[in-house]
Amino acid sequence: MKDYVVKATAYDGEVRAIALRATEMVKEACKRQGTWPTASAALGRTMMGGALMASMLKGKDKLTVRIQGNGPIGEIIVDAHASGATRGTVTNPHVSPELNSQGKLDVARVVGNEGTLSVVKDIGMKEPFTGSVPIVSGEIGDDFTYYFANSEQTPSSVGVGVLVNPDESVLAAGGFVIQLLPGAKEATITEIERRIGETPPISKLVEQGKTPEEIITGLLGEENVKFLETKPVFFECTCSKERIGNAIISLGPKEIEAMITEDAGAETVCHFCNESYSFIETELEALLEEAESKR
Template sequence: MRDYLIRATAMEGKVRAFAVRSTGIVDEISRRHQMTPTTTAALGRTISAGLMMGAMLKGEEKLTIMIKGGGPIGQIVVDANALGEVRGYVTDPLVDLPLNEVGKLDVAGAVGTDGFLNVVKDLGLKKPYSGSVPLISGELGEDFTYYFARSEQTPSAVGLGVLVGVDHAVSSAGGFIIQLLPGLKDDEITLIESLLSRIEPVTTLLEKGLGLEQILQRIVPNVEVLEEMDVHFRCNCSRERVEQTLISLGREELEQMAEEDGKAEIVCHFCNEQYLFEEEDLKNIINQL
């Protein structure tokens, strides 16, 4: 099944809703970084949130999510844009913790709760928009819910999930964001809260074969899909970009690198792609300076 996202409204335009299936993307990133199930779950939840938040943007706009909670995983970084493209990494992809007290992957233990969730949006203006909130649970769904309420003043409900098999392959990953807009009556809000309290985990619904529209229909009445789009893992690193990074080091450092190491090996944080520059390559770069 393909990875895709839908943008919708519900309850006569008084609710804005997003849902995403990101199974293939999360599995690819997990394999690229040889991640443990716990770090896959933490990054995968953030990937799904990033894709849906990217769908709130327009044109060439993009955003970066940074989560640093003081846990052993280090920092989570996710880039996403309005085109449905996403990439991400964690500082230590090999962190592995025992299951938590309810028998689930201990995402909160890996992420930590002593830190912040930061979102930086490049909207094409002189200065990027930046919002930051303290982490409240480390489970991430609750933290993004708090971010929308506190930083963007939009009451929201965020559900995120990743299911990892015994072979470490991702069997399902995805999420939803429900945002309450002005005009909702108290009884309508109560209805949404009641439906949310009974909703099964998003991974369970995906495993059952439900489509994204069907998932949203279990949370809010009268869903109207406005847009459906494919989503993809995409890293914009390239040998040319890495070469420009080497050039920025300056002649002296490049000459020292060529003399002492005889090569330079650069690994992209996001996709784990390796770029090797042999001594002759380094000398050619030096000659351009």
């Protein structure tokens, strides 16, 4: 089954709902990062939170989610585009403590319960929109819920989950966000809270083969939902040799000269996809010439 996100409204426009299946997207990111199981869950949850949020954007709009907790995983960074392209990285991919008291991967422990979740949205304005909130649990879904309520003043419920195979590969990954829109009735809120409370973990639903549409109808009731749009979500990194070359140019002539004289070349690895880019002396000399022309 392909990864995709679906958007809907419900209860005659009182509610907005978005759900996604992102198993292949998360699997690819975790494979490239070399994450251990709990780090896979933390990275995957953050990627899906970013992808759900980016699905609300348009055109070439994009955003960056940054979770900076006090846990051993360090910083989690996710870039997500309105197109569905998403990538992510963690500072320390090799963390996976014992299961928590519920017998589940202890994401809160590796993320930490102190720190910040911040979002920077590039929506074509002169300055990007930036919002930041404290981490409230480290479980990530709760933290996105808190972000929506406090930074964007939109009461929301966010669920994101990742199941990992015994061989440490990703088995299933999915997520949803349910948002109350202005004018939502108290009876509607009560009904949604009841349904969410009775819904199994989102990752289990994806493992069972439930589609994003079925997840939404399960949360809100088929008779209440109107589907609007479906889009793919996928892992994609925007790095390239040209981009890396431009980054080297920005270091300035002195740094480039050192690469030539001391190392006779340069090699760098993208933090998001782990692709390696090499520059031989003649390539660095061309970059040096360009850097000097910009002085």
